[in-house]
Amino acid sequence: MLAEIKAVARRHLATDGANLSLRAVARDMGMVSSALYRYYASRDELLTALIIDAYDALGEAVERADASVTDRADARGRWLACCHAVRDWALAEPAEYALIFGSPVPGYAAPVDTVRAAQRTPLVLIGIALDSGSTARVPFAGDVPAALAADFASLRARLGVEIPDHVLLGGSYAWIHLFGAVSFELFGQLNNVVNARREYFAHQMTAVGEQLLGL
Amino acid sequence: MLAEIKAVARRHLATDGANLSLRAVARDMGMVSSALYRYYASRDELLTALIIDAYDALGEAVERADASVTDRADARGRWLACCHAVRDWALAEPAEYALIFGSPVPGYAAPVDTVRAAQRTPLVLIGIALDSGSTARVPFAGDVPAALAADFASLRARLGVEIPDHVLLGGSYAWIHLFGAVSFELFGQLNNVVNARREYFAHQMTAVGEQLLGL
DNA sequence: CCAATTCGAGAGCACTGCTCTCTATCTGGA
């Protein structure tokens, strides 16, 4: 039942965006709106469930893309595969992408349940950066701002991975750029400017991999 | 009157986000909601006015930041000044930033009136890239995807500026990364991960300026 | 077989965007 509600809600998400209507979802299920409150205490709770699912779906797509690269030493190929996985998923499910990476819903505060799912995608990228540690021409070595030391130390502890600061820097920059490029395209900022979007994206992520990740 | 409505709406924007209530705005002005329709034909029209104002406010802030750098040959300084101008403005007016760079409002389609205002900020960055053309170690030279040629040609024609393809590439990448970094922070993706945000941002934009813009 | 629990319906509250009609008020010319 919970899953069925989410499935219907996901369909509405595609057309109505973040302001989906509980009543419309209930109507589509042949129920009255109040009956829906047996399963989700509020609209926000439904949204949270959808957000977690979206994070997981994206994470799984990226994990699969990374795993599909047989040459595990080919960090550049793995990076590009992940980039296209993110973009392809975002283009296939724009509403769900907007739900997790778009402007936050005003009253809504993301509960802690979401962080595990949210970390899946960056964790894959960190893995790639780590595996490439020996071969890559890493930028930012010996150039890490002192104020970030504490942040990076606690992040390292939480992830339980020994990862140098400058790799954390480059990896997070690459992840941010990836997110920025997909959001830029998806949120319409490329409209009437760039039409060869896949080529633009491919070249861009290659450049970012080289320049920011040292691949 | 139009301006007064916008001012009140802007206040509501800060708390209610994109789903601001016309009735609440009218109440705050001591009017009834229907009276507001004399001035704006719909909620979308009010939103459009706010969007244009936001683009202009951001553009003006960036233009001022760029102009404040006295050494016009210091492309790196100008780039960093613009970056901090964008971030400072976004932190000061998060709702307005989300309005123009966040997930698009479902039913809403941006009218053409917005493009002039939207171009102000990227135009400043293009100016910096152009001025640095002689001194910068430009990446991507001779590496421009063929499929982008048409897009870049029409963009060049529309802007009326002679700007090489590889500068257009690097400039747009830098702009996308800037947008990505500010959105990432503003939309909460940095929460509980990075606390030294200004330092993180400053180092990041320096790196992007070097690696992507060749400054 | 009956108690208990679960499920859904229905009414209702306060809110939203928007349309319509009606009444004051203000303005410009004769």
Next chain:
DNA sequence: TCCAGATAGAGAGCAGTGCTCTCGAATTGG
């Protein structure tokens, strides 16, 4: 001065929203 005409706002109303409450029906378990 007076009187059309324009204009600004009020109020009612429609269809929709999230959410709460109460009340029956169905299903379950002992």
